[in-house]
Amino acid sequence: xxxxxxxxxxxxxxxxxxxxxxxxxxxxxxxxxxxxxxxxxxxxxxxxxxxxxxxxxxxxxxxxxxxxxxxxxxxxxxxxxxxxxxxxxxxxxxxxxxxxxxxxxxxxxxxxxxxxxxxxxxxxxxxxxxxxxxxxxxxxxxxxxxxxxxxxxxxxxxxxxxxxxxxxxxxxxxxxxxxxxxxxxxxxxxxxxxxxxxxxxxxxxxxxxxxxxxxxxxxxxxxxxxxxxxxxxxxxxxxxxxxxxxxxxxxxxxxxxxxxxxxxxxxxxxxxxxxxxxxxxxxxxxxxxxxxxxxxxxxxxxx
Amino acid sequence: xxxxxxxxxxxxxxxxxxxxxxxxxxxxxxxxxxxxxxxxxxxxxxxxxxxxxxxxxxxxxxxxxxxxxxxxxxxxxxxxxxxxxxxxxxxxxxxxxxxxxxxxxxxxxxxxxxxxxxxxxxxxxxxxxxxxxxxxxxxxxxxxxxxxxxxxxxxxxxxxxxxxxxxxxxxxxxxxxxxxxxxxxxxxxxxxxxxxxxxxxxxxxxxxxxxxxxxxxxxxxxxxxxxxxxxxxxxxxxx
Numbered sequence: 001x002x003x004x005x006x007x008x009x010x011x012x013x014x015x016x017x018x019x020x021x022x023x024x025x026x027x028x029x030x031x032x033x034x035x036x037x038x039x040x041x042x043x044x045x046x047x048x049x050x051x052x053x054x055x056x057x058x059x060x061x062x063x064x065x066x067x068x069x070x071x072x073x074x075x076x077x078x079x080x081x082x083x084x085x086x087x088x089x090x091x092x093x094x095x096x097x098x099x100x101x102x103x104x105x106x107x108x109x110x111x112x113x114x115x116x117x118x119x120x121x122x123x124x125x126x127x128x129x130x131x132x133x134x135x136x137x138x139x140x141x142x143x144x145x146x147x148x149x150x151x152x153x154x155x156x157x158x159x160x161x162x163x164x165x166x167x168x169x170x171x172x173x174x175x176x177x178x179x180x181x182x183x184x185x186x187x188x189x190x191x192x193x194x195x196x197x198x199x200x201x202x203x204x205x206x207x208x209x210x211x212x213x214x215x216x217x218x219x220x221x222x223x224x225x226x227x228x229x230x231x232x233x234x235x236x237x238x239x240x241x242x243x244x245x246x247x248x249x250x251x252x253x254x255x256x257x258x259x260x261x262x263x264x265x266x267x268x269x270x271x272x273x274x275x276x277x278x279x280x281x282x283x284x285x286x287x288x289x290x291x292x293x294x295x296x297x298x299x300x301x302x303x
Numbered sequence: 304x305x306x307x308x309x310x311x312x313x314x315x316x317x318x319x320x321x322x323x324x325x326x327x328x329x330x331x332x333x334x335x336x337x338x339x340x341x342x343x344x345x346x347x348x349x350x351x352x353x354x355x356x357x358x359x360x361x362x363x364x365x366x367x368x369x370x371x372x373x374x375x376x377x378x379x380x381x382x383x384x385x386x387x388x389x390x391x392x393x394x395x396x397x398x399x400x401x402x403x404x405x406x407x408x409x410x411x412x413x414x415x416x417x418x419x420x421x422x423x424x425x426x427x428x429x430x431x432x433x434x435x436x437x438x439x440x441x442x443x444x445x446x447x448x449x450x451x452x453x454x455x456x457x458x459x460x461x462x463x464x465x466x467x468x469x470x471x472x473x474x475x476x477x478x479x480x481x482x483x484x485x486x487x488x489x490x491x492x493x494x495x496x497x498x499x500x501x502x503x504x505x506x507x508x509x510x511x512x513x514x515x516x517x518x519x520x521x522x523x524x525x526x527x528x529x530x531x532x533x534x535x536x537x538x539x540x541x542x
Contacts, residue, residue: 049390052537068534070392078390084382086312088319100308101391141387 002062002075002148002180003027004048009057011043018043020204021057026182030175032195033184034215040204041184042081045153048182049078061149074102077142081153083134087127091118091137094126098141112140116170132163139170150174152183156190168194192216223247224265229257229285230276239275246271257285306393309401317374317409325370326409329363330417337421348432351425352504355418355436360489360496364414364443365469371409372451373461375402380536381459389536396530399452403526406448415440430501438499443492446518449525450488456529456536484508491518 004026011019019040026048035041046052047059050066050073058065061072086094095109102108113122116136121129126137135155142150152171156164171194175181185191191198192212200208200215208215230236237249237258245264252259262268276283317323336354344350376399379385388398418440422433450468454461476483477490484490485508493507494514507514 051386051389053535070394073390073392076390078386080383080386082383082386084379084384085387086316086384088315089312097308097312098387098391101306101388101393103392 001028001178004066004149004180004182005058005060005063006044006048007058007060009047009054009059011040011047011052011055017204019047019054019201022201022204022206023057024199024206024209026180026199028175028178028180029197030171030181030183030195031197031199032191033182033199033201034186034188034191035184035201035207036186039186039201041186041201042153043204044201045151045182045184049076049151074145075147076149076151077145077147079135079138079142079150079152079155081157085126085134085138085141088125090123090125091129091133091140092122094137095122095140095144099144102145104145108144108146109140112144113137115143116140117166131158132160135159135163135167139167147179149180150182152181154185155183156185156187164190188215188219224262224268225289226260226262226272227252227255227257227285227287227289228260228272228283231282231284232279233258235279236276236281239279240271243267243271243275259289304397304400305404306397306401309388309393309398310405312388313375313402313405314409316378317371317405320374320378322370322374326367326413329366330413333359333363333417333421334424337424341424341426346426346429348426348430348501348504351422351429351432352436352500354425355422355432356493356505359414359418359421360436360439360443360493361474362470363417364410364440364492365447365473365489366466367414368406368410368444368447369451369462369465369469371406371413372448373455373465375406375409375448375452375455377455377459377461380456385536389533395533396527399456399526399530399533403448403452403529406452407445410444410448411441414444430504431499432501432504435496435500435505439492439496442495442518443488446488446491446521449522449529453525453529453532456532481508485513486517488518488521490514 006022006024008021008023009019010017010021022044033041033044043052047054048066050069053067060066061075064072066072092113095113096106099105099109113119116139118133118136118140121133126134155167159167171181171183196211198210198212198215208218233251237251240246240260241249245262245267246260247263248261250259336358340350340354415437419433419437422428422436426432428434451465454464458464472483473487473489477487490507490509491514493505494509494511496505497507498511
């Protein structure tokens with residue numbers, strides 16, 4: 001049982017606050033750290049990884065501070081986001097070097113390479129690897145000492161769907177074995193598929209915490225805004241407002257379109273085409289006007 | 304204190320880069336100059352001393368020191384691969400000390416060995432000139448490596464700063480402002496050469512005791528401080 005405890009931790013760089021008074025506990029199982037780009041996910045992971053000192057607050061591993069404590073790396077395995085990784089070595093040489101730095105050897109390196117299924121390319125230079133292969137070798141280097149904690153910064157970035165599935169399976173297995181696995185992502189679907197527990201970070205703040213059902217509900221139950229153009233805007237508006245899933249409609253004369261606010265996302269998306277067909281109205285444009293990740297997340301912060 | 308894995312990675316990173324070409328080019332140039340001078344001017348102690356002091360010690364040794372010292376750590380910090388060393392239960396001072404040993408070894412091999420060879424070619428080690436300058440190169444290798452390793456740890460512009468120190472401070476200010484010579488690795492190492500070489504051929508502005516103390520202090524302090532800086536290293540691209 002290994003637990004990372006973040007207690008009222010902030011981190012700022014000059015005038016910029018990257019992480020703002022965050023408290024969370026990361027325990028065994030797979031935890032997803034979700035948030036838009038620039039939300040402070042990497043800063044948080046770097047503090048958990050001991051690469052960055054908290055400006056205030058504490059980050060501890062089973063009660064021991066992580067910052068300036070090299071001994072924690074016996075417990076922690078890290079998969080960094082950056083690509084720099086001794087490209088002049090072969091995959092095997094790289095993983096063996098990582099094993100040696102832990103006081104281990106070729107046998108452990110071979111086992112880690114087998115875990116990530118990279119044996120077939122282990123004697124090629126890392127510089128020839130694809131993004132997904134590099135990611136797997138990084139994974140092997142992090143797993144070589146059989147750590148109880150695994151920290152991964154945006155591990156799925158740039159992976160193709162098959163590689164993504166492979167890595168998800170692997171992480172799921174690690175979580176099921178009782179390891180504490182934490183990965184960051186800005187994609188809800190990714191986190192939802194993999195993490196049993198989700199922590200949401202927006203603009204440096206801890207916005208939400210819970211299992212994926214709770215996060216999903218928070219995200220889909222918010223009001224959705226659409227911009228709709230049709231062959232008869234006013235008739236469409238009249239028919240839509242009769243349904244409880246529609247909260248408000250505005251006729252935007254300058255845009256020559258309807259601005260619709262829907263409450264029940266699922267119901268509204270089936271309602272709109274049905275109403276249009278029944279009324280014999282042609283839909284010309286249907287575009288969500290606040291689907292950017294930032295707005296979804298900022299809704300969560302307000303909630 | 305010394306980690307063979309860190310050393311292996313450092314050697315391969317140092318010698319595998321394009322920048323490493325300079326490590327071969329400069330010594331080759333020295334040998335070519337030595338051969339040419341010997342062919343055209345014959346064996347002459349003063350000429351031999353001028354070539355070794357003016358090119359080998361004043362230019363080649365510091366340049367190789369810059370490449371080996373900063374190259375032993377700078378590129379790893381730049382591309383972020385240093386995390387694979389830092390995320391290990393290995394003490395930061397051990398990482399620095401190991402990289403220092405590698406930098407010193409590389410600087411010595413690529414500066415002291417060609418200096419010796421050039422000395423032998425120039426005047427067959429007359430007046431112990433080849434040996435004296437080789438000793439200077441060996442000693443300077445240690446101090447330069449420590450100094451430039453520290454630079455590589457604390458600055459992203461380590462190569463430029465190193466070149467400024469080696470070429471502007473030591474070569475330019477050293478020749479214009481006598482006081483600047485007291486604070487110059489080159490002069491400290493020449494103090495040792497002075498004692499070895501035949502009388503009056505090699506001169507240094509710094510006395511031997513002071514030079515020895517300064518060399519030791521610079522090496523130890525730079526290495527210690529680099530170890531401390533590495534403990535609190537902020538990785539690039541995270542801010």
